[in-house]
């Protein structure tokens with residue numbers, strides 16, 4: 083099919099190989115990847131290793147973490163034959179398109195990105211240029227495949243909006259050559275963020291005002307996909323709560339961030355709603371709810387952790403899956419990149 087035969091629906095998303103993959107990454111992103119592969123014919127799930135090096139990564143650890151994220155996708159149920167699993171650095175189009183987008187995006191747009199402000203903190207002058215330009219590379223990741231749907235956690239919403247702005251500005255700046263090349267509705271689609279459900283922002287187990295994160299200093303703040311049953315149970319037991327019991331209605335969770343987080347996690351893991359969870363546990367103390375949550379978390383997460391460990395025992399097999407995925411990702415991206423270069427005026 084020629085590129086200008088129309089836009090096909092396509093899913094793209096990525097996860098950084100920066101270690102400590104956690105329940106937030108699973109519920110906010112990876113689990114959705116699995117659901118979407120039934121609904122869409124074309125899904126690309128990318129281990130975004132070029133994003134990872136925007137902050138220092140030990141090279142040997144990075145290699146291990148790339149394999150670990152790949153293993154997490156497969157262990158969670160993504161089918162690498164039907165869909166595409168690959169690592170970003172094997173497809174050169176990501177870097178090429180990012181450069182063109184660097185020249186489309188405006189400094190003012192990037193200056194508004196809250197994640198850069200959070201990650202660079204007080205040492206902005208010392209942050210890498212890559213960390214600042216990160217959202218532009220993310221726009222390139224998505225648009226290199228002209229992807230239309232992007233499942234992500236709530237924290238990525240602002241970056242998705244930027245990708246939409248970049249797509250729109252590219253279509254406008256190059257409207258004439260785009261039309262001449264036969265693309266009647268613009269060249270890039272406006273990718274839709276898929277952010278829904280009770281686990282779009284899983285919070286730290288130690289502080290309900292912070293999101294669960296790979297880089298948090300305390301390992302007790304997150305449930306890692308690699309945690310064994312005992313560790314999961316210990317972390318839930320030690321999770322911060324308040325002295326009150328669980329309310330029977332959702333409004334009783336207002337102002338109780340830690341309680342709400344645990345209820346949200348239970349609802350997400352059991353594929354139910356906050357209302358259902360409170361119907362079952364309303365009026366009970368955390369001393370009764372936490373063991374139930376532990377049991378559920380272990381039942382859902384341990385098989386994934388076990389399968390990840392099994393896959394990690396054969397790194398050659400994982401590398402083969404990534405190589406095969408990269409070949410198929412290039413097949414989709416090369417005609418897009420060729421068209422973009424023509425539109426921009428490169429020979």
Ligand code: AQP
Nearest residue numbers: 098106107110111234235282283284293294295296297
């Ligand atoms: N706490 C979270 N709740 C729901 N979704 C989350 N995601 C991350 N944290 C949560 C989603 O997971 C996907 C992959 O994230 P990433 O690895 O690309 O980067 P991140 O958002 O920076 O992840 P971390 O774990 O929080 O790492 P650090 O500590 O480095 O900031 C994304 O879809 C993300 O929304």
